[in-house]
Amino acid sequence: MTHERFEVLADAYGGDVARWPAAERDAATLLIAREPEFARAVLAGAGDLDGLLETWTLAAVSHVLRDRVIASAPPARRDWSLRAWFMRAGVGAGLAAACAAGLIVGVKLSNAAAPLNASDETVSAALGDYDDLSGLGEGA
Protein backbone atom coordinates (compact mmCIF):
# COMPACT_ATOMS: atom_id res chain seq x y z
CA MET A 1 0.00 0.00 0.00
CA THR A 2 1.27 3.44 -0.89
CA HIS A 3 1.33 6.41 1.45
CA GLU A 4 -1.19 8.09 -0.78
CA ARG A 5 -3.67 5.22 -0.59
CA PHE A 6 -3.22 5.00 3.17
CA GLU A 7 -4.04 8.68 3.48
CA VAL A 8 -7.06 8.36 1.17
CA LEU A 9 -8.43 5.54 3.28
CA ALA A 10 -7.92 7.43 6.53
CA ASP A 11 -9.52 10.46 4.96
CA ALA A 12 -12.58 8.46 3.92
CA TYR A 13 -13.05 5.85 6.64
CA GLY A 14 -11.35 7.44 9.62
CA GLY A 15 -8.52 6.55 11.93
CA ASP A 16 -9.67 3.06 12.92
CA VAL A 17 -8.28 0.55 10.45
CA ALA A 18 -10.94 -1.94 11.57
CA ARG A 19 -13.47 0.29 9.77
CA TRP A 20 -11.51 0.25 6.53
CA PRO A 21 -12.45 -2.00 3.61
CA ALA A 22 -11.70 -5.60 4.54
CA ALA A 23 -9.67 -6.14 1.39
CA GLU A 24 -7.20 -3.40 2.34
CA ARG A 25 -6.75 -3.97 6.05
CA ASP A 26 -3.89 -6.44 5.77
CA ALA A 27 -1.88 -4.14 3.52
CA ALA A 28 -2.62 -1.25 5.87
CA THR A 29 -1.45 -3.28 8.85
CA LEU A 30 1.79 -4.07 7.06
CA LEU A 31 2.36 -0.40 6.33
CA ILE A 32 1.67 0.49 9.97
CA ALA A 33 4.27 -2.06 11.07
CA ARG A 34 6.76 -0.84 8.48
CA GLU A 35 6.31 2.88 9.02
CA PRO A 36 4.72 3.42 12.41
CA GLU A 37 5.46 7.13 12.68
CA PHE A 38 3.88 8.01 9.36
CA ALA A 39 0.88 5.76 10.07
CA ARG A 40 0.40 7.08 13.58
CA ALA A 41 0.34 10.67 12.40
CA VAL A 42 -2.20 9.94 9.65
CA LEU A 43 -4.45 7.82 11.86
CA ALA A 44 -4.34 10.29 14.75
CA GLY A 45 -5.40 13.10 12.45
CA ALA A 46 -8.42 11.13 11.27
CA GLY A 47 -9.11 9.75 14.73
CA ASP A 48 -9.78 13.20 16.16
CA LEU A 49 -12.86 13.52 14.02
CA ASP A 50 -13.93 9.93 14.77
CA GLY A 51 -13.97 10.80 18.46
CA LEU A 52 -16.28 13.72 17.80
CA LEU A 53 -18.57 11.67 15.60
CA GLU A 54 -18.99 9.17 18.40
CA THR A 55 -20.42 11.83 20.68
CA TRP A 56 -23.51 12.07 18.50
CA THR A 57 -25.80 9.32 19.56
CA LEU A 58 -29.36 8.97 18.40
CA ALA A 59 -32.13 8.90 20.94
CA ALA A 60 -33.61 5.49 21.64
CA VAL A 61 -36.67 4.58 19.64
CA SER A 62 -39.74 5.95 21.36
CA HIS A 63 -42.54 3.74 22.61
CA VAL A 64 -44.90 5.80 20.50
CA LEU A 65 -43.00 4.88 17.33
CA ARG A 66 -42.79 1.25 18.38
CA ASP A 67 -46.54 1.18 18.95
CA ARG A 68 -47.19 2.90 15.63
CA VAL A 69 -45.07 0.34 13.79
CA ILE A 70 -46.80 -2.57 15.49
CA ALA A 71 -50.21 -1.02 14.87
CA SER A 72 -49.38 -0.65 11.18
CA ALA A 73 -48.93 -4.40 10.82
CA PRO A 74 -51.81 -5.90 8.89
CA PRO A 75 -53.62 -8.85 10.45
CA ALA A 76 -51.76 -11.85 9.14
CA ARG A 77 -54.28 -14.62 8.89
CA ARG A 78 -51.72 -17.28 8.26
CA ASP A 79 -49.68 -16.22 11.26
CA TRP A 80 -52.83 -15.98 13.32
CA SER A 81 -53.86 -19.48 12.45
CA LEU A 82 -50.36 -20.64 13.33
CA ARG A 83 -50.56 -18.78 16.60
CA ALA A 84 -54.00 -20.24 17.25
CA TRP A 85 -52.56 -23.64 16.56
CA PHE A 86 -49.78 -23.03 19.06
CA MET A 87 -52.35 -21.85 21.58
CA ARG A 88 -54.54 -24.86 21.04
CA ALA A 89 -51.56 -27.16 21.06
CA GLY A 90 -50.15 -25.54 24.18
CA VAL A 91 -53.40 -25.52 26.10
CA GLY A 92 -54.32 -28.94 24.81
CA ALA A 93 -50.93 -30.36 25.64
CA GLY A 94 -51.02 -28.75 29.07
CA LEU A 95 -54.45 -30.12 29.79
CA ALA A 96 -53.48 -33.50 28.47
CA ALA A 97 -50.30 -33.54 30.54
CA ALA A 98 -52.15 -32.44 33.67
CA CYS A 99 -54.77 -35.03 33.03
CA ALA A 100 -52.18 -37.73 32.47
CA ALA A 101 -50.27 -36.71 35.59
CA GLY A 102 -53.43 -36.83 37.64
CA LEU A 103 -54.24 -40.24 36.35
CA ILE A 104 -50.74 -41.51 37.07
CA VAL A 105 -50.95 -40.25 40.66
CA GLY A 106 -54.39 -41.70 40.94
CA VAL A 107 -53.20 -44.97 39.51
CA LYS A 108 -50.24 -45.09 41.87
CA LEU A 109 -52.44 -44.33 44.85
CA SER A 110 -54.88 -46.98 43.81
CA ASN A 111 -52.22 -49.32 42.54
CA ALA A 112 -53.13 -51.99 44.97
CA ALA A 113 -56.74 -51.98 43.91
CA ALA A 114 -56.44 -51.48 40.13
CA PRO A 115 -54.89 -54.03 37.83
CA LEU A 116 -51.61 -52.80 36.22
CA ASN A 117 -52.89 -53.31 32.69
CA ALA A 118 -55.89 -51.11 33.33
CA SER A 119 -53.71 -48.16 34.50
CA ASP A 120 -51.48 -48.42 31.41
CA GLU A 121 -54.48 -48.27 29.16
CA THR A 122 -55.86 -45.22 30.97
CA VAL A 123 -52.57 -43.29 30.67
CA SER A 124 -52.23 -44.22 27.02
CA ALA A 125 -55.72 -42.95 26.37
CA ALA A 126 -54.91 -39.61 28.01
CA LEU A 127 -51.64 -39.23 26.12
CA GLY A 128 -53.48 -40.01 22.92
CA ASP A 129 -54.46 -36.32 22.85
CA TYR A 130 -50.96 -35.55 21.61
CA ASP A 131 -51.66 -37.55 18.48
CA ASP A 132 -54.66 -35.37 17.80
CA LEU A 133 -52.50 -32.26 18.17
CA SER A 134 -50.01 -33.64 15.69
CA GLY A 135 -52.86 -33.91 13.27
CA LEU A 136 -53.59 -30.21 13.77
CA GLY A 137 -49.99 -29.40 12.92
CA GLU A 138 -50.26 -30.90 9.48
CA GLY A 139 -53.29 -28.83 8.71
CA ALA A 140 -51.83 -25.50 9.95
Next chain:
Amino acid sequence: MLGDPVEAEDVAQETFVRAWKQARAWRPGEARFDTWLHRVTLNLCYDRLRRRREVVTDTPPERPDEGPAPDRGLEARDVGDRVAAAMAKLPDRQREAIVLCHYQELSNIEAASLMGVNIEALESLLSRGRRGLRAALSDMVGD
Protein backbone atom coordinates in the same frame (compact mmCIF):
# COMPACT_ATOMS: atom_id res chain seq x y z
CA MET B 1 -30.38 11.52 6.96
CA LEU B 2 -33.32 13.90 7.26
CA GLY B 3 -32.26 15.96 10.24
CA ASP B 4 -35.82 15.91 11.48
CA PRO B 5 -36.85 13.35 14.12
CA VAL B 6 -40.54 13.58 13.27
CA GLU B 7 -39.93 12.90 9.58
CA ALA B 8 -37.47 10.15 10.49
CA GLU B 9 -40.13 8.43 12.58
CA ASP B 10 -42.61 8.70 9.71
CA VAL B 11 -40.07 7.09 7.42
CA ALA B 12 -39.42 4.33 9.97
CA GLN B 13 -43.12 3.58 10.15
CA GLU B 14 -43.53 3.64 6.38
CA THR B 15 -40.55 1.32 6.02
CA PHE B 16 -42.18 -1.24 8.26
CA VAL B 17 -45.52 -0.89 6.48
CA ARG B 18 -43.66 -1.91 3.33
CA ALA B 19 -41.91 -4.69 5.21
CA TRP B 20 -45.26 -6.08 6.37
CA LYS B 21 -46.55 -5.96 2.79
CA GLN B 22 -43.50 -7.75 1.44
CA ALA B 23 -43.28 -10.29 4.23
CA ARG B 24 -45.33 -12.94 2.42
CA ALA B 25 -43.16 -12.72 -0.69
CA TRP B 26 -39.95 -12.87 1.32
CA ARG B 27 -37.65 -15.72 0.39
CA PRO B 28 -34.84 -16.34 2.86
CA GLY B 29 -31.45 -16.56 1.22
CA GLU B 30 -32.26 -14.37 -1.79
CA ALA B 31 -31.42 -11.06 -0.14
CA ARG B 32 -30.44 -9.91 3.30
CA PHE B 33 -33.30 -8.40 5.20
CA ASP B 34 -31.20 -5.56 6.64
CA THR B 35 -29.92 -4.63 3.18
CA TRP B 36 -33.46 -4.53 1.86
CA LEU B 37 -34.57 -2.49 4.86
CA HIS B 38 -31.75 0.02 4.34
CA ARG B 39 -32.65 0.35 0.69
CA VAL B 40 -36.31 1.02 1.38
CA THR B 41 -35.44 3.50 4.12
CA LEU B 42 -33.01 5.33 1.87
CA ASN B 43 -35.51 5.51 -0.97
CA LEU B 44 -38.11 6.98 1.33
CA CYS B 45 -35.55 9.51 2.58
CA TYR B 46 -34.66 10.40 -1.01
CA ASP B 47 -38.32 11.02 -1.76
CA ARG B 48 -38.62 13.41 1.15
CA LEU B 49 -35.34 15.18 0.38
CA ARG B 50 -36.41 15.56 -3.25
CA ARG B 51 -39.71 17.06 -2.17
CA ARG B 52 -37.84 19.52 0.01
CA ARG B 53 -35.63 20.54 -2.90
CA GLU B 54 -38.66 21.10 -5.11
CA VAL B 55 -40.08 23.46 -2.54
CA VAL B 56 -36.98 25.51 -1.84
CA THR B 57 -35.18 27.75 -4.28
CA ASP B 58 -31.69 27.28 -5.66
CA THR B 59 -30.24 28.61 -2.46
CA PRO B 60 -30.42 25.99 0.22
CA PRO B 61 -31.94 27.20 3.45
CA GLU B 62 -29.55 28.07 6.19
CA ARG B 63 -29.84 25.38 8.77
CA PRO B 64 -29.59 26.80 12.24
CA ASP B 65 -26.57 25.74 14.18
CA GLU B 66 -28.20 24.70 17.40
CA GLY B 67 -24.94 23.96 19.13
CA PRO B 68 -23.43 26.14 21.77
CA ALA B 69 -20.97 28.90 20.96
CA PRO B 70 -17.45 27.58 20.33
CA ASP B 71 -16.01 29.48 23.27
CA ARG B 72 -18.34 27.85 25.75
CA GLY B 73 -17.13 24.97 27.83
CA LEU B 74 -18.34 21.89 26.06
CA GLU B 75 -20.01 18.95 27.68
CA ALA B 76 -20.26 15.64 25.82
CA ARG B 77 -23.90 16.31 24.95
CA ASP B 78 -23.05 19.76 23.63
CA VAL B 79 -20.38 18.22 21.43
CA GLY B 80 -22.92 15.71 20.16
CA ASP B 81 -25.33 18.52 19.37
CA ARG B 82 -22.66 20.34 17.43
CA VAL B 83 -21.80 17.22 15.49
CA ALA B 84 -25.49 16.74 14.70
CA ALA B 85 -25.75 20.33 13.50
CA ALA B 86 -22.61 19.94 11.37
CA MET B 87 -23.97 16.70 9.89
CA ALA B 88 -27.24 18.42 9.06
CA LYS B 89 -25.38 21.09 7.11
CA LEU B 90 -23.54 18.61 4.91
CA PRO B 91 -24.75 18.02 1.36
CA ASP B 92 -27.24 15.13 1.36
CA ARG B 93 -25.05 12.57 -0.40
CA GLN B 94 -22.05 13.25 1.83
CA ARG B 95 -24.18 12.92 4.93
CA GLU B 96 -25.69 9.73 3.57
CA ALA B 97 -22.26 8.20 2.97
CA ILE B 98 -21.13 9.00 6.49
CA VAL B 99 -24.36 7.74 8.04
CA LEU B 100 -24.12 4.44 6.21
CA CYS B 101 -20.40 3.82 6.69
CA HIS B 102 -19.70 5.34 10.07
CA TYR B 103 -22.96 5.12 12.00
CA GLN B 104 -24.62 2.14 10.34
CA GLU B 105 -21.24 0.43 9.98
CA LEU B 106 -22.01 -0.95 6.55
CA SER B 107 -19.12 -2.16 4.45
CA ASN B 108 -17.99 0.09 1.62
CA ILE B 109 -19.43 -2.38 -0.86
CA GLU B 110 -22.84 -2.40 0.80
CA ALA B 111 -22.93 1.37 1.18
CA ALA B 112 -21.86 1.99 -2.41
CA SER B 113 -24.44 -0.47 -3.66
CA LEU B 114 -27.22 1.14 -1.65
CA MET B 115 -26.22 4.57 -2.89
CA GLY B 116 -25.86 3.43 -6.48
CA VAL B 117 -22.27 4.59 -6.81
CA ASN B 118 -18.92 2.90 -7.20
CA ILE B 119 -16.37 2.57 -4.41
CA GLU B 120 -14.29 5.46 -5.68
CA ALA B 121 -17.27 7.80 -5.66
CA LEU B 122 -18.24 6.60 -2.19
CA GLU B 123 -14.76 7.35 -0.88
CA SER B 124 -14.87 10.76 -2.45
CA LEU B 125 -18.19 11.50 -0.76
CA LEU B 126 -16.84 10.26 2.56
CA SER B 127 -13.68 12.34 2.28
CA ARG B 128 -15.51 15.49 1.34
CA GLY B 129 -18.06 14.91 4.06
CA ARG B 130 -15.42 14.41 6.70
CA ARG B 131 -13.57 17.48 5.46
CA GLY B 132 -16.75 19.49 5.80
CA LEU B 133 -17.27 18.22 9.31
CA ARG B 134 -13.67 18.98 10.20
CA ALA B 135 -14.12 22.55 8.97
CA ALA B 136 -17.38 22.97 10.88
CA LEU B 137 -15.85 21.57 14.03
CA SER B 138 -12.42 23.08 13.56
CA ASP B 139 -12.34 24.52 17.05
CA MET B 140 -12.57 21.02 18.45
CA VAL B 141 -10.27 19.04 16.16
CA GLY B 142 -6.59 19.40 15.47
CA ASP B 143 -5.32 20.55 12.11
